[in-house]
Amino acid sequence: MDVNDFKILLVDDETDVLDFMKYNLEKEGFWVYTAQNGVEAIQMAKKMNPHLIILDLMMPKMDGIETCRELRNIPEFKNTIITFLTARDEDYSQIAGFEVGADDYITKPIKPRVFISRIRALLRRLETNETAGKITVGDIEVDRERYLIIKAGKEISLPRKEFELLNLLISKPGRVFKREEILSKVWGNDTIVGDRTIDVHIRKLREKIGDDYFKTIKGIGYKFDA
Amino acid sequence: MDVNDFKILLVDDETDVLDFMKYNLEKEGFWVYTAQNGVEAIQMAKKMNPHLIILDLMMPKMDGIETCRELRNIPEFKNTIITFLTARDEDYSQIAGFEVGADDYITKPIKPRVFISRIRALLRRLETNETAGKITVGDIEVDRERYLIIKAGKEISLPRKEFELLNLLISKPGRVFKREEILSKVWGNDTIVGDRTIDVHIRKLREKIGDDYFKTIKGIGYKFDA
DNA sequence: AAAGTCTGTTAACCTTTGCTTAACGTTCAA
DNA sequence: TTGAACGTTAAGCAAAGGTTAACAGACTTT
Numbered sequence: 001m002d003v004n005d006f007k008i009l010l011v012d013d014e015t016d017v018l019d020f021m022k023y024n025l026e027k028e029g030f031w032v033y034t035a036q037n038g039v040e041a042i043q044m045a046k047k048m049n050p051h052l053i054i055l056d057l058m059m060p061k062m063d064g065i066e067t068c069r070e071l072r073n074i075p076e077f078k079n080t081i082i083t084f085l086t087a088r089d090e091d092y093s094q095i096a097g098f099e100v101g102a103d104d105y106i107t108k109p110i111k112p113r114v115f116i117s118r119i120r121a122l123l124r125r126l127e128t129n130e131t132a133g134k135i136t137v138g139d140i141e142v143d144r145e146r147y148l149i150i151k152a153g154k155e156i157s158l159p160r161k162e163f164e165l166l167n168l169l170i171s172k173p174g175r176v177f178k179r180e181e182i183l184s185k186v187w188g189n190d191t192i193v194g195d196r197t198i199d200v201h202i203r204k205l206r207e208k209i210g211d212d213y214f215k216t217i218k219g220i221g222y223k224f225d226a
Numbered sequence: 227m228d229v230n231d232f233k234i235l236l237v238d239d240e241t242d243v244l245d246f247m248k249y250n251l252e253k254e255g256f257w258v259y260t261a262q263n264g265v266e267a268i269q270m271a272k273k274m275n276p277h278l279i280i281l282d283l284m285m286p287k288m289d290g291i292e293t294c295r296e297l298r299n300i301p302e303f304k305n306t307i308i309t310f311l312t313a314r315d316e317d318y319s320q321i322a323g324f325e326v327g328a329d330d331y332i333t334k335p336i337k338p339r340v341f342i343s344r345i346r347a348l349l350r351r352l353e354t355n356e357t358a359g360k361i362t363v364g365d366i367e368v369d370r371e372r373y374l375i376i377k378a379g380k381e382i383s384l385p386r387k388e389f390e391l392l393n394l395l396i397s398k399p400g401r402v403f404k405r406e407e408i409l410s411k412v413w414g415n416d417t418i419v420g421d422r423t424i425d426v427h428i429r430k431l432r433e434k435i436g437d438d439y440f441k442t443i444k445g446i447g448y449k450f451d452a
Numbered sequence: 453a454a455a456g457t458c459t460g461t462t463a464a465c466c467t468t469t470g471c472t473t474a475a476c477g478t479t480c481a482a
Numbered sequence: 483t484t485g486a487a488c489g490t491t492a493a494g495c496a497a498a499g500g501t502t503a504a505c506a507g508a509c510t511t512t
Contacts, residue, residue: 026340029347031330159459176373194462199499201460217373218469218498219386385470420473425488427471444480444487 006123007031007048011041011067012056012085017108021054024112025119028188038062042070045077051126052119053077054106056085068102081122085110116188117160124171137173138226140209142166149209156208161186165201169214169224178221198222232349233257233274237267237293238282238311243334247280250338251345264288268296271303278348279303280332282311298327307348311336363399364452366435368392375435382434387412391427395440395450404447424448 008030012018015036022032033048035041037059045053053071057064064084071077084105104122106115121144135142141150144167148157158166164186169177182198183191202222206214215223234256238244241262248258259274261267263285271279279297283290290310297303310331332344361368367376374383375392384392390412395403408424409417428448432440441449 026344029343031344031347161460172371175371193460196463196499196501197461200462200501203500203502216499217383217386220373223372387471419471422474422488422490423472426473426490429489429491442488 006052006126007033007050008119009033009035009041009045009048009050009053011035011038011054011059011064013037013059014056017056017085017110021110021115024110024116028116029184030119038064038067038070041067042074045071045080046074049076050080052081052083052123054083054085055102058087081125083122117164120164120185121167124167135170137170137224138213140170140213140226142170151209158205158208162201162204162208165198166205166209166224169222173224173226176217176221176223182221231257232278233259233276234345235259235261235267235271235274235276235279237261237264237280237285237290239263239285240282243282243311243336247336247341250336250342254342254345256345264290264293264296267293268300271297271306272300275302276306277352278307278309278345280309280311281328283331284313294328307352309348361396363396363450364439366396366439366452368396377435384431384434388427388430388434391424392431392435392450395448399450399452402443402447402449408447 008025010018010021010025010032011034012021013036018034018036022034025032033044033050035044038061041053041055055064055067059067062070068082068084071080071082081103084102085108086105087108104118106118134144139152143150147160147163148155149163149166150156165182168182168185177185179198183193187193187197202214202216213224213226215225217223234251236244236247236251236258237260238247239262244260244262248260251258259270259276261270264287267279267281281290281293285293288296294308294310297306297308307329308327310328311334312331313334330344330348332341359370361370365378369376370393373389374381375389376382391408394408394411403411405424409419413419413423428440428442439450439452441451443449
């Protein structure tokens with residue numbers, strides 16, 4: 001599944017916030033659909049079957065919590081990823097959110113880069129067998145919550161891009177990821193970066209983790225192998 | 227399938243919008259056809275058999291929804307990708323759109339880059355099933371995902387051209403592929419390579435996999451046989 | 453605010469690999 | 483038998499990737 005096949009439903013009553021998120025997500029190639037309140041959201045969700053729903057907590061009529069609860073009662077949305085959008089310091093709401101079956105929450109104000117990479121991480125769950133925030137392949141453990149990996153008991157922290165690249169490759173060990181695929185999934189759909197960028201990041205990963213884990217398929221891309 | 231083989235039908239009553247989209251799509255190498263209303267659209271679609279239809283929602287006579295419904299009733303368009311074109315904030319119409327079998331909608335105003343990448347993503351759906359997955363013939367297994375072949379449990383990795391050549395031949399075991407067919411499918415339509423190039427690659431495959439798998443049909447081409 | 457650190461990206465250069473070709477040898481069908 | 487078609491080999495070349503350092507921008511720290 002390609003980044004471009006992911007459908008995201010945004011639900012927020014503030015048009016500004018909606019537009020801002022939509023703009024940023026579309027720039028990355030996601031399908032974005034919107035709704036302005038809980039009722040609309042549920043209607044829309046039924047029609048388009050989104051992979052991910054981002055729900056604002058504070059909404060008139062039916063708030064995020066309530067909407068989420070209703071969504072979770074509909075069988076086809078049992079496995080849809082639902083994320084809340086909350087103002088910072090609304091800790092209490094977060095707890096309530098997890099109680100009704102949210103997978104994550106995102107705090108406002110939204111910073112585009114962090115926002116996007118968070119969305120990517122969430123959607124990656126659908127593609128892989130990943131259940132929680134961890135994955136172990138061979139002697140490498142990836143802790144997606146803390147942005148670090150553990151090799152032979154030793155913690156290694158990685159910068160965002162390196163981490164996301166590793167995370168992508170390791171999500172399907174052995175499978176070859178084409179360069180363009182890597183670009184679209186880690187960098188974003190319309191990003192234009194130089195030819196050597198991926199290589200450099202691969203090199204850094206090889207440096208930190210070990211040469212043999214990363215195999216080059218010339219003319220195609222890379223794969224992770226234990 | 228090449229980008230340049232994709233046929234797109236644009237349907238909109240506003241000539242400006244039509245021209246704008248057409249310009250942007252043709253610049254990318256797509257074949258673009260146009261219609262100004264629903265009736266025309268259906269006529270045109272029957273003639274040219276498009277891969278993708280972009281329908282404006284608001285049109286005189288027969289609107290987008292209605293046109294879509296009619297198209298979906300024609301068997302040959304059951305699998306055609308249909309997308310709506312709608313003004314922002316017409317969320318309700320979007321819902322109606324999905325009901326009649328639309329695959330997506332695109333909001334106006336159209337931003338060229340987002341527009342194009344969205345079209346590409348849609349068309350990618352048509353392509354994906356062609357090259358994915360595994361194929362096993364006799365004791366040879368071709369794993370396209372991992373980009374390697376397995377013979378008697380032993381993994382053999384092949385350079386790109388060799389892999390693609392094997393992949394082509396093995397896709398229809400026993401069938402003879404003409405030299406020119408091999409050239410156009412593995413090397414590309416416009417590539418000009420010498421006479422011996424194919425032979426050399428066949429030789430390498432024979433070396434790595436075994437002589438008897440590849441049969442030469444003199445004057446015609448090659449075939450794969452177990 | 454300034455200095456310093458950390459990331460991501462690029463440019464320039466180097467290394468490796470796979471593709472192609474040329475030249476010659478072999479086969480096979482008419 | 484003979485020549486067109488294919489087989490084989492090694493060598494040259496170009497393309498793809500590897501490597502390094504340097505730089506700009508973001509983020510931290512002081």
